[in-house]
Amino acid sequence: MSPQQNLAIVSGASQSNNVGIFMAASIAHEVNQPLAAIVANSHACRRWLSADPPNLDRGRTTLERIIRDANAAAELISRIGGLFSRGGARARTSVDINQVINAVWQSMADEIATKNVRVVIELDRDLPPARADRIQIQQVLVNLIRNALDALDTGADNARSLRIRSLRDEAGTIRVEVRDNGIGLNEFEQIFEPFFTTKKHGMGMGLAICRSIIESHDGRLWAAPNKPGGTTFVFTLPDHASDAEALRASHGAQ
Known part of the structure; x- marks a missing residue:
C-alpha cells in the first residue's frame, strides 16, 4: 500500500471520527434541552406545592409543562433513532x-x-x-x-x-x-x-x-x-x- 493510500485511510478515519463526535454532541445537546426544562419545572412545582398554602393552580400548570417536556424528549429520542434506520426522515x-x-x-x-x-x-x-x-x-x-x-x-x-x-x-x-x-x-x-x-x-x-x-x-x-x-x-x-x-x-x- 502506497504512502498516499495510507494517508487517505488515516484522513478518512479522522474525518469519520469527527463526524461521530459531532453527531454524539448534537444528540446530547438536543436531548439535554427538554431534560433541563424538566428539572427546572420540577423544582418550580415543588416550590408551588410547598407554599403555605400550596398553590395548586401553579403546581398543576408546571406539572403539565413537565409532561409536555418529557413527551418532547421521548419524541426527540424516537426521531434520532429514525435517522439511523433505513428511510428515516424528520416529519414536516x-x-x-x-x-x-x-x-x-x-x-x-x-x-x-x-x-x-x-x-x-x-x-x-x-x-x-x-x-x-x-x-x-x-x-x-x-x-x-x-x-x-x-x-x-x-x-x-x-x-x-x-x-x-x-x-x-x-x-x-x-x-x-x-x-x-x-x-x-x-x-x-x-x-x-x-x-x-x-x-x-x-x-x-x-x-x-x-x-x-x-x-x-x-x-x-x-x-x-x-x-x-x-x-x-x-x-x-x-x-x-x-x-x-x-x-x-x-x-x-x-
Missing part, C-alpha cells in the same frame, strides 16, 4: 410559527421571570404557515432565547430587554428575530462553528445545530449587532404556499 407539516413562538414563550416564562428581563413579543398576524419540523423550530427558538438571556446576564447594566418578532420580509419569506440589549458579540460567523463557545459552560454546539436545522429547512440563520449594544439573531423559512408552488413547478417540468 404545516406549522404556524406564531403558535410556536407563543408555546416557547409560555414554556420559558418562569425561567425568564427569574432574570428580571422585559420581554416584548411582536407577531405578524397575517404570517403564512411554514412547512417545518415543529420540534426542531422550537429547539432553535429556545436556544436563541437562552443565548440572549446569557448575554443579558453577563454585562447589561441598563434595563434588560428581549424582543421576539415575526414578520414576512420583502422577499416573501417568513422571518423571526430574537433581539437583546446585552453585551453583544464580536465573532458573528465563528459562533456558528461546531464546538466554538464564548461561555464557560456548554459544548459550543447550540448555534451550530440551529444553523444546520434552519438550512435543512431551506432557510438562513445569522446574527447582527444592535445599536447601541446587543445582538439580533435572525432566521428565515420559506412559507408553506411557496414550498407547494415550487414542488408543483418541479413536477410540471418533468
Whole structure:
C-alpha cells in the first residue's frame, strides 16, 4: 500500500471520527434541552406545592409543562433513532410559527421571570404557515432565547430587554428575530462553528445545530449587532404556499 493510500485511510478515519463526535454532541445537546426544562419545572412545582398554602393552580400548570417536556424528549429520542434506520426522515407539516413562538414563550416564562428581563413579543398576524419540523423550530427558538438571556446576564447594566418578532420580509419569506440589549458579540460567523463557545459552560454546539436545522429547512440563520449594544439573531423559512408552488413547478417540468 502506497504512502498516499495510507494517508487517505488515516484522513478518512479522522474525518469519520469527527463526524461521530459531532453527531454524539448534537444528540446530547438536543436531548439535554427538554431534560433541563424538566428539572427546572420540577423544582418550580415543588416550590408551588410547598407554599403555605400550596398553590395548586401553579403546581398543576408546571406539572403539565413537565409532561409536555418529557413527551418532547421521548419524541426527540424516537426521531434520532429514525435517522439511523433505513428511510428515516424528520416529519414536516404545516406549522404556524406564531403558535410556536407563543408555546416557547409560555414554556420559558418562569425561567425568564427569574432574570428580571422585559420581554416584548411582536407577531405578524397575517404570517403564512411554514412547512417545518415543529420540534426542531422550537429547539432553535429556545436556544436563541437562552443565548440572549446569557448575554443579558453577563454585562447589561441598563434595563434588560428581549424582543421576539415575526414578520414576512420583502422577499416573501417568513422571518423571526430574537433581539437583546446585552453585551453583544464580536465573532458573528465563528459562533456558528461546531464546538466554538464564548461561555464557560456548554459544548459550543447550540448555534451550530440551529444553523444546520434552519438550512435543512431551506432557510438562513445569522446574527447582527444592535445599536447601541446587543445582538439580533435572525432566521428565515420559506412559507408553506411557496414550498407547494415550487414542488408543483418541479413536477410540471418533468
